[in-house]
Amino acid sequence: MDQNALKKAVADAALAKILPHLDEKSVIGVGTGSTANFFIDALAAYKTHFDGTVASSDATAERLKKHGIPVYDLNGVGTFDFYIDGADESNAHLHLIKGGGAALTREKIVAACAKTFICIADESKWVDVLGAFPLPVEVIPMARSHVARELVKLGGDPVYREGVKTDNGNIILDVHNMRITDPVTLEKAINNIVGVVTNGLFAMRPADVLLLGTAAGVKEIVAG
Numbered sequence: 001m002d003q004n005a006l007k008k009a010v011a012d013a014a015l016a017k018i019l020p021h022l023d024e025k026s027v028i029g030v031g032t033g034s035t036a037n038f039f040i041d042a043l044a045a046y047k048t049h050f051d052g053t054v055a056s057s058d059a060t061a062e063r064l065k066k067h068g069i070p071v072y073d074l075n076g077v078g079t080f081d082f083y084i085d086g087a088d089e090s091n092a093h094l095h096l097i098k099g100g101g102a103a104l105t106r107e108k109i110v111a112a113c114a115k116t117f118i119c120i121a122d123e124s125k126w127v128d129v130l131g132a133f134p135l136p137v138e139v140i141p142m143a144r145s146h147v148a149r150e151l152v153k154l155g156g157d158p159v160y161r162e163g164v165k166t167d168n169g170n171i172i173l174d175v176h177n178m179r180i181t182d183p184v185t186l187e188k189a190i191n192n193i194v195g196v197v198t199n200g201l202f203a204m205r206p207a208d209v210l211l212l213g214t215a216a217g218v219k220e221i222v223a224g
Contacts, residue, residue, distance in 0.1 A: 007034060007120075054110055083118065086120055087119050089127050094209075095130060095206045100136065121210065136199065137158070138171075151175055158173040
């Protein structure tokens with residue numbers, strides 16, 4: 001089974017998991033990236049089963065709207081039951097690295113407002129220790145050099161992601177060569193650097209459920 005087939009399988013599994021809990025007042029948080037796109041496309045067939053969505057990026061909002069699915073401003077929604085999104089890496093504690101698509105800040109905000117965060121990923125994203133995938137850090141542009149120096153002090157090798165501007169108008173530093181054995185502590189430390197908006201570690205608020213696509217089928221892993 002190729003990677004796209006695995007992504008579609010977990011997207012379909014997420015939809016099947018949440019459908020029984022939706023009603024005409026339900027709002028769904030939707031993430032960003034190729035796996036989330038499979039979920040959006042599957043969700044379109046059931047757009048009359050819920051009220052609307054909150055999108056974690058402009059690209060996601062555009063794809064939802066093309067399907068005729070309402071997209072709401074998070075400020076007018078508050079909390080909601082489900083957030084569905086992919087990941088670049090996940091460990092056994094469902095701590096994640098996210099942000100390969102540069103939407104990490106809005107993804108983190110939407111995840112914070114969801115009662116249940118369902119992560120959907122193919123088996124290539126499963127790791128014993130986070131950090132093989134470079135850790136994205138969203139940075140206010142004028143602080144780029146300062147933040148890079150501080151990231152070096154934490155043991156990383158930050159690289160400016162050329163030509164990328166986030167939906168918030170900021171830049172991304174990708175931190176290479178980090179073996180992240182204490183994701184919660186590192187997440188806090190990076191967020192405390194002046195000029196950092198946030199980083200792509202989802203450890204203080206990990207996923208609640210991981211639907212992992214494997215050659216043997218979709219495996220459900222619950223945090224705890």
